Amino acid sequence: MKNIVLLILLASQMSFGNAPFWSKTGHRVIGEIAQNELSGKAKRAIAKLLDGKSLSSISNFADEIKADSRYREFSAWHYVNIPPGKDYKDIEHNTYGDLVTGIRKCIEIVKDGKNPKEDRVFYLKMLVHLVGDLHQPMHVGRVEDKGGNDIQVQWFGRGSNLHRVWDSNMIDDYGLSFSELANSLPELDKNARKKIQEGEVLDWVKESQEIADKLYDSVENGEKLAYRYSYVWWGTVESQLNKGGLRLAKVLNDLFK
Numbered sequence: 001m002k003n004i005v006l007l008i009l010l011a012s013q014m015s016f017g018n019a020p021f022w023s024k025t026g027h028r029v030i031g032e033i034a035q036n037e038l039s040g041k042a043k044r045a046i047a048k049l050l051d052g053k054s055l056s057s058i059s060n061f062a063d064e065i066k067a068d069s070r071y072r073e074f075s076a077w078h079y080v081n082i083p084p085g086k087d088y089k090d091i092e093h094n095t096y097g098d099l100v101t102g103i104r105k106c107i108e109i110v111k112d113g114k115n116p117k118e119d120r121v122f123y124l125k126m127l128v129h130l131v132g133d134l135h136q137p138m139h140v141g142r143v144e145d146k147g148g149n150d151i152q153v154q155w156f157g158r159g160s161n162l163h164r165v166w167d168s169n170m171i172d173d174y175g176l177s178f179s180e181l182a183n184s185l186p187e188l189d190k191n192a193r194k195k196i197q198e199g200e201v202l203d204w205v206k207e208s209q210e211i212a213d214k215l216y217d218s219v220e221n222g223e224k225l226a227y228r229y230s231y232v233w234w235g236t237v238e239s240q241l242n243k244g245g246l247r248l249a250k251v252l253n254d255l256f257k
């Protein structure tokens with residue numbers, strides 16, 4: 001009995017230690033960037049749905065509800081696994097849904113003003129989060145290592161894994177608040193912003209998948225990572241945050257035209 005209690009305790013500790021999500025800061029940065037790119041119409045419609053709350057403040061809702069078993073049906077929506085060299089349209093899809101079907105479902109429900117407000121609010125919060133996850137390349141990784149969760153590495157001498165380095169280690173160690181980080185990202189001119197907003201979900205998935213391919217080559221199992229890794233990859237983190245924010249704004253501006 002004692003052993004079972006100990007095992008359960010250990011297992012729960014482990015799952016807390018492995019929280020599988022883009023850092024809270026990353027999602028808030030993406031919400032903040034999007035908020036500043038909203039059209040007047042989208043801004044007003046969203047403020048009404050969210051009772052005046054900002055996109056950054058609700059951007060982690062979809063991860064928070066993971067602790068509640070009533071929301072289990074949404075847990076596969078946070079990622080999509082695609083084998084290298086394959087396209088989403090050519091693979092067998094997770095029957096529980098994935099990032100692509102999740103985002104599509106959110107758009108469908110938020111778009112229809114006849115749906116109950118409660119549902120539109122729920123799926124709007126999901127949408128803000130999922131467009132963020134789509135820009136964490138390891139959320140578009142390979143199934144056999146659970147998007148890098150099974151690739152163990154050390155991060156400044158402590159146990160981590162490739163997924164977590166990209167979810168949170170690099171961003172959290174950078175040490176800025178979400179608004180400081182949003183303000184510190186490279187400024188993009190109007191043309192560059194427009195270019196980033198081109199395409200649609202499957203194009204953005206492809207881009208993340210291609211980055212993930214490089215990230216699989218960026219570490220060896222068990223490797224000790226520290227300053228050098230962030231030095232090499234921080235530009236990619238910044239660019240994915242910028243893209244996530246700008247594309248989220250694009251999706252929302254199209255929804256509330």
Ligand code: ADE
Pocket residue numbers: 020078079080081138139140141142143145146147148149
């Ligand atoms: N998080 C949990 N499982 C995952 C997977 N298979 N791919 C990416 N992220 C995940």
Ligand code: ZN
Pocket residue numbers: 019020021022136139163167
């Ligand atoms: Zn994650």
Ligand code: ZN
Pocket residue numbers: 020021022062063078129133
């Ligand atoms: Zn998530």
